[in-house]
Amino acid sequence: MYTSEVGVRELNPNLEASITMDFTFSQGEITKDIEIVEQPNSGFAFDRVECRSAGAPLPNNRVSKLPSHEPGVALTIRPNEAISCTFVGVPA
Secondary structure (H helix, E strand, C coil): CCCCCCCCECCCCCCCCCCCCCCCCCCCCCCEEEEECCCCCCCCEEEEEEEEEEEECHHHHEECHHHHHCCCCEEEEECCCCCCEEEEEEEC
16 A cells, blocks of 8 residues: 555555556646655565656655655656656565
8 A cells, every 4th residue: 555645545466566646736836745655565564665767767866765764755756757666575
């Protein structure tokens, strides 16, 4: 389960390979700072997140660990930009 300002999205690994979160930007807004929190599946612990845009890793100034130390990621996103994040878990 993944939580952000746009709500909660649940990934059923038996039916889906990904989830989509669409964020709204105000007129003239060129970046938005967001957080995505993961609730790891039973038997797994959060390890890390790897995020890419247009096939390239996001630079460190746009992706970081959550300040709350919860499992997840803090991102700076831009309008009309597709970002793919892989949440990596390890057996607990």
